[in-house]
Amino acid sequence: MHSHLKTALCCIIGIVALLCVSGNATAQELTFPTDSCNVTYNMQIDIRNGYVSGFCMLVKEDNIVKSSIVNEFGVSIIDFTYDTKKDKVKLKYVMKALNKWYIKRVLKKDLKQIMYIMQQGGNEHNNSANNLHYKFSLIANQETTD
Numbered sequence: 150m151h152s153h154l155k156t157a158l159c160c161i162i163g164i165v166a167l168l169c170v171s172g173n174a175t176a177q178e179l180t181f182p183t184d185s186c187n188v189t190y191n192m193q194i195d196i197r198n199g200y201v202s203g204f205c206m207l208v209k210e211d212n213i214v215k216s217s218i219v220n221e222f223g224v225s226i227i228d229f230t231y232d233t234k235k236d237k238v239k240l241k242y243v244m245k246a247l248n249k250w251y252i253k254r255v256l257k258k259d260l261k262q263i264m265y266i267m268q269q270g271g272n273e274h275n276n277s278a279n280n281l282h283y284k285f286s287l288i289a290n291q292e293t294t295d
Contacts, residue, residue: 180287181267182209190285192218192274197280201226205285206265214264227256231264238264274282 182188187209193202203220214231228242238255241247247256255276263274263283274283 179269180272181264182207182214184209184211188267189288191288192285194282195282195284204288216260229257229260231261236261246273255281271273 157242161252168218171244178279179186180189183274188207190205191202192205193200203218205216205218208215212232212234214233216229216231217225218227219225224244225242226244227240227247230239230241231237238257240257241257243253247253257277259274259281263285266272266274272285273285276282
């Protein structure tokens with residue numbers, strides 16, 4: 150049964166990745182979402198004793214960027230919003246293992262910095278004080294159809 154579940158999850162992830170690469174050339178140059186174009190990244194957070202990896206999806210609606218970071222199996226790790234006008238990150242969900250006030254404080258600060266970096270076209274952030282390294286590799290962008 151486990152092999153069937155693993156195969157099904159791999160198929161779903163493959164389909165999602167294939168759909169993500171279907172954006173046009175102009176959209177693929179974007180590193181931060183616009184009101185008409187979403188951005189998807191492979192991401193990895195290196196920590197002292199290992200790493201967390203998965204996908205980061207960014208969707209912009211008006212002044213709010215909604216983001217979800219999920220692992221390769223589709224399990225949510227972090228959901229957050231970034232208000233571009235107020236310059237504020239709000240954590241909506243943090244997985245149980247990371248749901249500690251001191252970890253969430255670091256995550257909010259780092260995610261805000263990552264939003265700045267992505268707006269400038271960058272994709273990495275190093276928090277040497279907490280031995281964290283964030284790396285985001287652009288998968289693709291998709292235009293929305295409104």
